[in-house]
Amino acid sequence: MSDTQVPIMQIGDTLLTSLQGDLDDTTVMSIEERLTGEVARRNPTGVLIDVSGLTMIDSFIARVLARMVGMVRLLGSSVAVVGIQPAVAITLVELGVPMGHLDTALNAEQGLALLKRLQADGR
Amino acid sequence: MAVEVAEPTGVRIAIVAEADLILIRQTLRAAADRAGLGLVDQTRLITAGSELGRNILTYATDGRGRMEVEQVRSTSRVGVRAVFADDGPGIPDLELALTDGYSTAGSLGLGLPGARRLVDELQVTSAPGSGTTVVIVKWGR
Numbered sequence: 082m083s084d085t086q087v088p089i090m091q092i093g094d095t096l097l098t099s100l101q102g103d104l105d106d107t108t109v110m111s112i113e114e115r116l117t118g119e120v121a122r123r124n125p126t127g128v129l130i131d132v133s134g135l136t137m138i139d140s141f142i143a144r145v146l147a148r149m150v151g152m153v154r155l156l157g158s159s160v161a162v163v164g165i166q167p168a169v170a171i172t173l174v175e176l177g178v179p180m181g182h183l184d185t186a187l188n189a190e191q192g193l194a195l196l197k198r199l200q201a202d203g204r
Numbered sequence: 205m206a207v208e209v210a211e212p213t214g215v216r217i218a219i220v221a222e223a224d225l226i227l228i229r230q231t232l233r234a235a236a237d238r239a240g241l242g243l244v245d246q247t248r249l250i251t252a253g254s255e256l257g258r259n260i261l262t263y264a265t266d267g268r269g270r271m272e273v274e275q276v277r278s279t280s281r282v283g284v285r286a287v288f289a290d291d292g293p294g295i296p297d298l299e300l301a302l303t304d305g306y307s308t309a310g311s312l313g314l315g316l317p318g319a320r321r322l323v324d325e326l327q328v329t330s331a332p333g334s335g336t337t338v339v340i341v342k343w344g345r
């Protein structure tokens with residue numbers, strides 16, 4: 082899947098991007114650049130990164146996710162990762178990738194509610 | 205000790221570029237499917253394979269290596285065996301390389317020890333100057 086196919090949508094004051102399928106490293110890194118560019122341009126209060134379409138997250142993709150979250154936070158937006166699949170969650174924990182610093186929710190709807198709570202907390 | 209009988213037909217993939225990681229995952233997914241592995245075990249195997257494939261790209265000479273996948277059987281179950289091999293510089297300290305958090309490339313350092321946690325069997329053969337071979341086996345239940 083090429084980067085131009087990865088959607089970045091605006092829902093109210095929230096940006097939503099969905100990572101799907103089998104991502105190669107170049108695509109992942111260019112999504113990173115596009116997302117941070119959009120965040121800087123549109124200044125949303127919150128960002129949701131939807132990974133429900135990822136059937137696997139290895140240590141590299143996990144690191145890129147953490148970087149995307151860090152960059153978005155630096156730009157002043159709240160950010161949550163949503164839709165981690167159960168098999169992926171199990172594998173990530175067993176792999177040993179530290180994920181505790183990410184705010185996560187089960188799906189986009191709960192993600193929006195989480196973003197509101199984070200913003201109320203000043204995060 | 206269960207007797208392993210491997211199917212003669214295996215799949216061999218050259219690892220030369222990061223785009224090959226997609227092929228690695230697809231091949232492992234197909235093999236896991238054929239062996240009847242459940243979704244979580246499939247995910248474990250594919251993730252372990254991605255880590256090991258990535259290790260080759262990062263550490264092997266010219267980032268080149270290969271993966272061979274075949275189905276294995278014991279008396280009671282079917283599984284997938286994947287061999288990741290390169291002719292690179294080898295791992296000077298295997299014990300260190302199998303420790304969480306150890307990395308010579310500035311990464312998380314979870315590839316080898318992480319892969320070991322995800323699969324049922326993992327064997328590393330490596331020595332300075334003679335390349336590295338990692339064999340993993342994931343059994344269906």
